Amino acid sequence: MKALLQRVAEARVVIAGRTVGEIGAGLLVLVCAERGDTEAQADKLLAKLLKLRIFSDAAGKMNLSVQDIAGGLLIVSQFTLAADTTGGNRPSFTGAAAPDDGRRLYAHFVAQARTAHPVVQTGEFGADMQVHLVNDGPVTIPLSVPPGG
Secondary structure, eight states: OEEEEEEEEEEEEEETTEEEEEESSEEEEEEEOBTTOOHHHHHHHHHHHHHOOOEEOTTSOEEEOTTTTTOEEEEEEOGGGGOBOTTSSSOBOTTBOOHHHHHHHHHHHHHHHHHHOSOEEEOOTTOOOEEEEEEEEEEEEEEEOOTTO
16 A cells, blocks of 8 residues: 655645545645555554654654644545556556455545544545645655555
8 A cells, every 4th residue: 555645734625616625734645555455554554654753843853743743634545656657658557456445445544544533634535636735845755555564
């Protein structure tokens, strides 16, 4: 399972002109389920991102997690993180989980996030979304948990 984390001052997801999810300071989490992923990978990925120390402390050092700052999570499905660009100019997405598996794992990830963290907003799986964000830093961190990892 893969995620791309962006530390944000604010972020929101818009679908057909309507804001469906919005946070202030926190993490925009673009998440992708890959073939062979299970709930175990989703759980490990969530545990890692909740504890990842990428927010500044009083001394300006990255020593605080999203939990430490009581920041928000905006979780957006992003199957294109599974892109394979080694074979030419058109990416292949064969590494992405099948849509039903991706939807199930995304729903599991969101449900677990809502259990573990007080501020969780989402996009909509499979929708055409516009993501608006103010990247703070900028800080952008890729995370992955391989199948069986």
